[in-house]
Amino acid sequence: MKTPGHLGEVMALDRLVHEPARLLILAVLAGAKQVEFGFLENMSGLSKGNLSSHMSKLETGGLVAVKKSFRGKRPLTELSITAAGRRALAAYRQQLAMVMQELPEPTAATKRK
Amino acid sequence: MKTPGHLGEVMALDRLVHEPARLLILAVLAGAKQVEFGFLENMSGLSKGNLSSHMSKLETGGLVAVKKSFRGKRPLTELSITAAGRRALAAYRQQLAMVMQELPEPTAATKRK
DNA sequence: GACTCATGGTTTGTGAAGCAAACTAATTTG
DNA sequence: CAAATTAGTTTGCTTCACAAACCATGAGTC
Numbered sequence: 001m002k003t004p005g006h007l008g009e010v011m012a013l014d015r016l017v018h019e020p021a022r023l024l025i026l027a028v029l030a031g032a033k034q035v036e037f038g039f040l041e042n043m044s045g046l047s048k049g050n051l052s053s054h055m056s057k058l059e060t061g062g063l064v065a066v067k068k069s070f071r072g073k074r075p076l077t078e079l080s081i082t083a084a085g086r087r088a089l090a091a092y093r094q095q096l097a098m099v100m101q102e103l104p105e106p107t108a109a110t111k112r113k
Numbered sequence: 114m115k116t117p118g119h120l121g122e123v124m125a126l127d128r129l130v131h132e133p134a135r136l137l138i139l140a141v142l143a144g145a146k147q148v149e150f151g152f153l154e155n156m157s158g159l160s161k162g163n164l165s166s167h168m169s170k171l172e173t174g175g176l177v178a179v180k181k182s183f184r185g186k187r188p189l190t191e192l193s194i195t196a197a198g199r200r201a202l203a204a205y206r207q208q209l210a211m212v213m214q215e216l217p218e219p220t221a222a223t224k225r226k
Numbered sequence: 227g228a229c230t231c232a233t234g235g236t237t238t239g240t241g242a243a244g245c246a247a248a249c250t251a252a253t254t255t256g
Numbered sequence: 257c258a259a260a261t262t263a264g265t266t267t268g269c270t271t272c273a274c275a276a277a278c279c280a281t282g283a284g285t286c
Contacts, residue, residue, distance in 0.1 A: 003156050007140055010133045011158065018133070020123045021273080023212070027120055030217045037234070043116050045124065048235055050274055056236095057272095073282070075234055093216045096209065099136070103206045104143045132244085150264075161264055163245060169265095170243095186253070188263055 006098035013099075016061045017092040021046055022054050026089050029064065029081040037077040055079060063088050119211035126212075129174045130205040134159055135167050139202050142177065142194040150190040168192060176201050 017023055024044050029035055041051050055077075058064035063085035067078045081089070130136055137157050142148055154164050168190075171177035176198035180191045194202070 003137065003141070003158075007137060008158075010137045010140075013133050018131075019273085020126050020131070024116065024120060024123045027123075027212075027216055028116070041234095045116075045121075047275070049237085049276075052236060053273080075281085077235070089216065093213065096213060099140075100206065100209060100213070103140055103202065128243095134244085151262085154263095160246070162247080162266085165265060166244080188252085190264070 005102050007102040009095045010099045013095055014088055014092055016057065016063065017088055019054070021050065022058060023092075025051075025054060025058065025079075026063065026081060026085060029079060030086065030089060032080075034067075034078050034080045037079065040079065058085070118215050120215040122208045123212045126208055127201055127205055129170065129176065130201055132167070134163065135171055136205075138164075138167060138171065138192075139176065139194060139198060142192060143199065143202055145193075147180075147191050147193045150192065153192065171198070 017026060021044065025040060028040065028043060037048075037051070037055075040046075041048055044051065046054070055064065055066060059066050063082060065080050065082050067080070069076050069078070130139060134157065138153060141153065141156060150161075150164070150168075153159075154161055157164065159167070168177065168179060172179050176195060178193050178195050180193070182189050182191070
């Protein structure tokens with residue numbers, strides 16, 4: 001037996017995108033051409049360390065491009081979303097939409113404080 | 114600086130619910146009073162082992178109640194969602210809805226095959 | 227010039243998580 | 257009675273996410 005409706009889609013969610021910290025990063029990147037590391041750090045509340053490691057995973061997965069350069073004499077890391085990243089995000093969004101259709105609306109029983 | 118809109122909500126998602134396998138379990142349980150272990154196993158495609166461990170986590174978290182008995186001479190494990198489980202699922206659903214508002218709609222650039 | 231502090235990250239360490247495979251135990255079947 | 261099925265649990269392995277430590281450069285400042 002298989003799961004009814006589109007609920008089974010939930011098992012196919014892309015874990016690289018599904019992780020909250022990375023989903024946040026991707027969503028921010030989707031709204032800009034290029035974003036600095038430090039901006040993302042402030043925006044997300046992630047520590048530099050965690051941001052760095054999530055960034056590397058997204059880069060390895062090909063969802064994000066990382067460009068390292070210098071601003072004056074200081075290092076500057078900028079991130080941008082790739083075409084594959086946009087596709088992955090769109091696919092994730094779509095699967096999520098189907099999953100949400102199957103989740104029950106809050107009822108009177110669940111609404112009480 | 115904080116993240117704009119409701120995007121920051123993504124970092125507050127309940128990890129116990131966010132895990133796909135458990136979300137699937139909760140969604141199924143939300144649609145029935147009581148469900149047998151074996152039914153859930155078939156429905157989800159999870160191995161008994163994985164199902165057992167996710168079940169334990171949900172039980173420990175108080176989102177699910179587990180009732181062990183016998184059917185004839187064989188063990189029978191039945192799961193049901195608790196009130197806390199329904200609330201957690203509803204809260205998750207709601208946060209997810211806010212996150213999805215912020216995710217970009219697929220555009221022409223991402224739509225091509 | 228030696229110290230300290232800030233900037234911009236990367237590396238390392240650790241506890242927890244998810245999954246597959248092995249195991250337990252009872253029962254039914256050949 | 258041996259083999260296979262049912263119904264789960266336990267164990268072991270690999271990966272993960274996060275925090276803390278670390279590294280390198282630059283800018284005061286005494």
